Amino acid sequence: MKEPRPCRCQLFLLTYAMLLTFSSAAQDIDLRSVSSTYAIKDATIVQSPGKVINDGIVLLEDGVIKAVGKSVTIPAHAQIIEADSMYVYAGFINGLSHAGLPKPKEKTFDRGKIKDPANPPNELAGIQPEQMASNLLKPADESVSSLRKLGFTAAHSVPHGRMLPGKGTLILLHGSTADEMVLINETSMFSQLSGAPRRLYPNTVIGVMAKYRELYRQASQSKDYQIRYKSNASGMTKPEQSFVEEAFYPVLEKRIPVVFKAQSVLDIQRVLTLQSDLGFNLVLGEVKQGWDVIDKLKGSDAKVFLTLDFPKINEEKPDSVTIEEPKTKTDFELEKEHLEKRKQEMIEKHFLQASAFKEKGIIFGFSTLEVKPGDIKKNLNALLDFGMDESDVLAALTTHPAELLGVSNIMGTIDVGKMANLIISDRPYFQKESNLRYVFVNGNIHEYEAKPDKKKEKDTDKN
Amino acid sequence: MKSSLNRTLLGCLMVLALTAYGQNAKGKYATFALTNATIETVTNGTIQNGTLVISAGKIEAIGSNVTIPSDAETIDCSGYTIYPGLIEGGARLGLTEVNSDARTRDFNEIGQVIPQIQALTAVNPNSVLIPVTRVSGVTTSLAVPSGGLFSGTAALINLYGYTPDQMYAGFKGIVLNYPRSGKRGRWDRQDDEEINRAYKKAIKNLNDIWTKVAEYHKLDSAIKASGSRKNLDYYPEMEALLPVYRGEMTLLLEVNASKDIKSAIEWVKGKDLRVVFTGVSEGWRAAEELAEANIPVITGPVLSRPTRAYDRYDRPYANPGLMHKAGVKVAIRNNGAENVRNLPYDAGFAATYGMGKKEALEAITINTAEILGVEKELGSLEAGKVANLFVADGDIFETKTQVKHVFISGWQIPMESRHTKLYDEFLDRNPGIKK
């Protein structure tokens, strides 16, 4: 009675095979480059902010910058990139991002099953400092290619989450595996002042700060005991295993800093309070309203990454130069004018923040936790519109983040010996019409077509 | 014989028990002569060393040269001032007991359009809150339902009586919560678009309802004119709104933000309504428009925070005065429940911050009465008016002033409340610290 019919398993396999066929047809053919040596010719080379070589050559070999200058001998096995009239810059470094780490779906949980909301599982409380960004990396995530397309070749990347989402990692924005991408596995302990979801401890900023202090001190205590235990365990009670506490050890040993996301003027200062209570090395990220606390920041020795997320600027604002009709305004009209002006000034302060930091002699990089990649270039240009020097913006994208992340020896400038991270633009990068044509990450080339209409531009990713 | 004696004894005991454990002592209804008093008539200036006679629930005579009826109980008011009873222009007093307990809240019925529901039926004459209020000189209060678009019918009550009808003070009005264009509070999570959509929808709803009322009026008028026996189908909402539409009944239009006030002025225009704006916390931003439209307001609470972060800190205090100066007829309300007794302080702050004492007093007496159309009965000390009045040992706005006697509808009110009784019992507690 058995009727021959395809079993489910076969059917599934068939579908899968078809999918594979279709998807591979749509993919680029992934052949490696003919040579790992490149010579970029006749380019305007911005070696570092303010230092320019006209009609120069950059020679890259095996992922390292071999030579830079006007007279460089180009070996025969080098692939030539004709960069006449083009501009070469060091690859940008993103000071704090979620690059390669897509936001995980918010875990839903059954309230009824949580017996003690005062003591929820760490995962729900948002206390997971033991997570490693490098373990969570998704190389194919769009965030990687979209940042690269803007000129970023490296990024400090941290997991999504709440109070303690995990450890940050420094990645190169190229590669198909985490192993290929990760440059420094454990760079920071990422922290935020965000509480656990409804009903769970710690819920508010006061709960988070108290919990942070407690965890930090508990870790410090357990570390001391661990050291004694490891040196001679005989006669000693075995310490409790705590991955959370152990995750603090590199911070306690000052091997890595705490990287705190702090946008508002008050959150920045709250983080400084925690730092002065606990004494960790601090990097502040995504700083949005720091202009009034620059001196305080200076006193804390915190390193700073300013956000590239700016409020919308009201372009309809009447030009302040226009001559008003001589008429007496009502109190309400005057009030409205005053309010509009104050609001406008407040918005502008966000754009002027970077200049204010520069003036006070604080070096900073940029972070992009809260900004859409599509807005980044527009926002960089806005900084120039608000009077910031091009070289200062460039420094905040290259040399300064390299210094702040401790990788100046291999990144940030186009100098011999540094990693072959650089970008080539058809016009000066900060011209609004400029197009990136090539991005080299660790010597791997990514080529882009110059298209005036940016929306249609595609990352062709030839490598 | 014995048993009847027992019964009498038992009766006496019961009366005693009731006196001891009852809520309050009884009011006294008689002819009273209040002598040697300063009399703030409100409408006819101040009478020094005057006499006021209360008889049959009314002010029988008032002046410096008044014959005291032989049966009158004389109360010497030397050094004291007689004021007309203060009128609260919009509160939940009588409609709620313990605000956090929904079982005691009777001011917010379910439904968006329920103009027909009656606040008066839900007034609890025995609310503990009422004696607390009246011994401070507030004799009359507008019980206002809230929530929805048309919340129901508000009713003016005197704060003495054992049934709602005994308390009813002659005014009813229908409450309209005019749609709000802004957020409803800091906790309101709606975004601008949602708010705007909700606002437009609410305005459309209101206009649709009004179109229906107009239609109802048309048909109702036609039926009446034709002498037809056919009636319109049962439609209590329209039935209730009809007198408002015809300008025979007052519309109490609650509106606060300046933008909404201006919108409401436009809405009212051409409708030929008897309308009062209530709340009007940003009235100072639309004072000229209100004056021009000749719309009276009942505003308050005066003791409240500015509505906007950038407003001058004293705007709520100055608001009644600013509207008054622009030519708006202003009454002041406290808008609370258990602390409507603070109505004189709402007026006092308004007086201090620009309104002036005389005007502020009018704003809690005669103006409220006029706005509600009960000025023939209430709101000032005049012969023939209802004897709602009180005697104080000083300026009623001053915080320390003591109210000595209160009369409501001619009843002399016992000067006690839960607050005074607890004071009497616990000032020198017995036993004290020792058992």
Added chain:
Amino acid sequence: MKKHVLLIFLSLFILTIKAQEKGSVLIQKGTVLTITNGVQENADVLIKDGKIQKIGQGLKAPSGTKVIDARGMYVMPGIIDAHSHIALDAINEATSPVTAEVCTGDAVNPLNISIYRALAGGVTASHAMHGSANAVGGQCETIKHRYGTVDPEELKMKGAPRTIKFALGENPTRVHGSGNGILPRTRMGVEEVFRRSFSKAQEYTAAWDAYNSKRNQKGFQGMAPKYDLRLQTLADILKGEIIIHCHSYRADEIYMLMQVCKDFGIKKLVFQHVNEGFKVAPELAEFGAMASVFADWWAYKFEVYYSTAYNATILTKNGVVTSINSDSGELIRHLYHEAAKTQKYGGLSDDKALELITINPAKQLGIDDRVGSLEVGKEGDVAIFKNHPLSIYAIPMYTIVDGVVEFDRENDPADMRIYPDIDEKIDVTIAVADSEYDRCMQDTEFLFEN
């Protein structure tokens, strides 16, 4: 581009942010209500570098000192509010019945406009409290109203004693018992929370004492007790280092907490709201507990149904150190008027009534050696009124903190925001006048949404 250049110039003139400062000012010829030393007519008050230097007649100040002509005005110490939640970004960590480890000091928001509005009511210092959701709430912050800074630290009154919020009755039982299904659901449970917490804190202290006594012995291999910020804080209460400020209403629960405190040797105890305090006034006086009450709030919830506005008077006449508080961004604007209500309800004298908003709240916060009266050596916190402050016609004219004029009615720009809201729609009212019963319960709304 050009347009923006212009804007940059404009932005240079924006409100400069003040650093914490101490000022000097001479207040001349006012009626000086010293609180602790009677009334001085036609007297001067000289504040130098933030401190009161002299009070008397015909005082001279170094040239350049700001002079305020207070003729016809009343000069009193800055008003102190022993219970408020202004200037806080978080009020309740309502997720646990015991949260002794949290500090509202971490949530201080110096940008809050309520600070300026409190100044405009003569209030120079307030107690920024944790809410009443938990039986043992968080630690509170005593702040001075130094408005105009963005630095939370500058608001904090450095050196003021530590305080902590406790709560009895409906709020903690509603949040945890009814809301989360955990103890406490009744007033019995609330007592249990205290006894359990303090007992654990005693154990914790004992464990540390034992550890500390042994740790330096040769060959000691033991493990330290696990650090616990919550128990550590509770232990600090037992040591007398923290003043308990307990949200309370009913006489029985007030009595209960006094018994608990007696059993654990705790002496520093202030009851907040304490609406039925008048019923146990002799016991409060005997214990030495203090009371911070509303002038006349009642009936907004069942546990305040049997209240009386005569509470402050009865407590005062029984010898309990009593203050009038606001617990509200509205009432804090006119505490002088709230204090005057004790003259209506019980006929307190001017002196007694003013003590309720000056030296008494200072005592309750443990800062009466620094503020709360006009005395030489105290901090220069002053409120100056047109008309007597207890009169309904009183108008605060100047408010001075540390000798700096923070509020001047004659020079009061309407818009006093430090950081304007960049998302606001101008001419749209966000909040209509709202009553705010139980701000104490802010951040707990989520518990009652279903």
